[in-house]
Every structure is written in C-alpha cells, then in structure tokens.
Amino acid sequence: MIVVAGTGLVGRYAVDQLRRRGHEVRSVSHNTVNEVDPVLTEVVLLAHAGDHVRTARRFLEAGCHVVSVSDDTKDVLALLDLHGDALAAGRTLIVGAACSPGLSGLLVSYLGAKFESFDEVHIAVHGTGGPECARQHHEVLSGTALGWHEDDWLRRPAGSGRELCWFPEPIGSRDCYRGDLADPLLVKHAFPHLGRISARTSATRRDRLTARLPMLTPPRVGGDMGALRVEVRGVRAGERAVEVAGTAHPMAQIAGSTAASAAHELRRQAHFGTPIAPGVLALGDAVLPNNDILDDIMQTGIRIQVFQGVH
Amino acid sequence: MKFIRRALLALGVAGAIAAALRVKGKGGVPPQQGGWRDIASPK
Numbered sequence: 001m002i003v004v005a006g007t008g009l010v011g012r013y014a015v016d017q018l019r020r021r022g023h024e025v026r027s028v029s030h031n032t033v034n035e036v037d038p039v040l041t042e043v044v045l046l047a048h049a050g051d052h053v054r055t056a057r058r059f060l061e062a063g064c065h066v067v068s069v070s071d072d073t074k075d076v077l078a079l080l081d082l083h084g085d086a087l088a089a090g091r092t093l094i095v096g097a098a099c100s101p102g103l104s105g106l107l108v109s110y111l112g113a114k115f116e117s118f119d120e121v122h123i124a125v126h127g128t129g130g131p132e133c134a135r136q137h138h139e140v141l142s143g144t145a146l147g148w149h150e151d152d153w154l155r156r157p158a159g160s161g162r163e164l165c166w167f168p169e170p171i172g173s174r175d176c177y178r179g180d181l182a183d184p185l186l187v188k189h190a191f192p193h194l195g196r197i198s199a200r201t202s203a204t205r206r207d208r209l210t211a212r213l214p215m216l217t218p219p220r221v222g223g224d225m226g227a228l229r230v231e232v233r234g235v236r237a238g239e240r241a242v243e244v245a246g247t248a249h250p251m252a253q254i255a256g257s258t259a260a261s262a263a264h265e266l267r268r269q270a271h272f273g274t275p276i277a278p279g280v281l282a283l284g285d286a287v288l289p290n291n292d293i294l295d296d297i298m299q300t301g302i303r304i305q306v307f308q309g310v311h
Numbered sequence: 312m313k314f315i316r317r318a319l320l321a322l323g324v325a326g327a328i329a330a331a332l333r334v335k336g337k338g339g340v341p342p343q344q345g346g347w348r349d350i351a352s353p354k
Contacts, residue, residue, distance in 0.1 A: 304349070307347055308346065310344050
C-alpha cells in the first residue's frame, strides 16, 4: 500500500495518479499520518505543508520507503541528514520530488546525456501549486539564496540577480531572481561533479518589495500555472554547448505527477525484486531509473519541451 | 526631537533609495530564433 500524507492540491493529484496506475492508496492528512500502521505500508509519499523530517524518520525506521515533496531549504537539509537512518533501515528516501526540485533533476539527467561532459546547471521556476506552496514562494524571496560556484557555496540576498528567463508557452518570458530555493542543494547532491549551479524563481516587483512582510493578498485556492526551465552547459564535440528543456502546466499537476511517479517507481522496483539502492537520493541521481520516471511523468500528460534555436 | 526627526528622515530617504534600487533593472535579450519543441519518450 502507498500512503499519501497531505490532502492539498499536490497530494490529491498524486493520489489520483497512483490510483490510475492500480496502486492501493490511502490518503491521510498531516494530522492523521501518525495513525498509519507502517507494517501495512510499503511507500509513504509526504505531500503536506510543514517539515517532513520527523515523519520521514519514523517511517524509514519502520521499514517504509519514503518520498518527500518538501522544497524548504532547512527541511531538505534535515532530510539529507537521514542518509544514515535510511542505510540502517535498508530503505530509500527520495527528497524533493516535486517540480523544482524534482522534475528539474530529471531534466538535468536527461539533458546531461547529450554532452560528453557538463558542468553548469541553471534552473528557473515560475508559479505555485496550492496555497501552502504560494506561502513558501512568498518566503523564498526574503532569505539567503544558495548557489554553487567553483567549489564553494555562494550566498546572495534572495530577490537579487534579476534575469529574464524564457519558459515554454503560455508562460513565455518572466523576470526571475535568486531565492532561498532547495534546488542547488539537491542538484549538487545528485550531480556532485558540477562546477556551477544556480536557481531562480519568477517574481513581480510587488513580490520583491513585500517579501519581508506578511502576504498582503490570500493565495489562490486552486493554484496557478507553473513552468520550469532547466539549462545545462557542457562540452560536446570539443566545443561548449547549451541545452535547455522545460515544461508549462498547472504547478500542482507537475509536482503531483513527479511525486506520484517517484513513489510508483519505488514500489515497482521493490515489487520486481530490484529495489533501488537504500539511502537518501534526489531525482537525477545516477542510481535512480531517471528516464523511466521521466517517461512515467510524460505518460500523465506532462509535456516536456526542449528549446531549439539561438539563445 | 530634532534628532528623531533627522533619524526618521534618514530612514525614509534610505528606504526610498533601497526601493528604487530594488525595482530598477534592465530587460534581457529574447531568443533570437527558434522555439520550444516537444520531446519523445526518453526511454
């Protein structure tokens, strides 16, 4: 059985996708997840607001595989620290299985295969899933943004580093800024050889000016359109080259599909006696069947596109 | 009283300058040619 903890937009979408694949799924809220019997559970998908680390540790120790959609930097760092717990339990914890992080790592893996070697990844994301995701987006513009630059973590104020990024239609061009995003941490975790990693999020001038204040307008209950753009730079045929991929769909659909596909793959591999290596993993990690997961996401209707032309 | 007024004025001017710096910026360069194309299954 797969347990999905979280009844927001992303959780509900993931439940729907998993049931369509024929899994027995139990949907529980953040408050009732501790009442779940781990003995009957193979995979737990954490898609609720707030920190995931305590719940993830509990289920790992009880012998369950865990998928977390958390994109909060502190929570992601705490989840990465559960590597020892996961190894001891012989179970897998996939961290950040949403859009960015999540699908971004899969696209890095997909684009990276087009190079002889690649050393730079630049990610931009637009939009929010449900209301909790919108609150998170509001906060990421007021912290410290992490980036990886030549063997060191680069710390810059969130909201700085304006860059105009082109996303697939209907989103098009958006101003994007550095943010307190977890993507650099997880991309570095999955691709330790990279020399430069940056992540940006789209924002309006009002978003940036009010980032340090409480949210002035309530977030949309139904979420909104999201988009992801992943740019990989490397060497091909002896020359520097750039590859860009992206997608544009409702953000909850992107995140829910990615989370459901990660959980589906964990259960499928365990079912066929070829379990994924234990430990803490990020999507894109070489030990994961990244192309299978990406293909599974595309089967749910998510269009992945590449930019062909002159940048 | 005079000191407080001056401090508030300094804070106000600093805030205005910070706000101006935060919203200013120049646009980027759009892609020169090409577009987005769907990919086939990666499997």
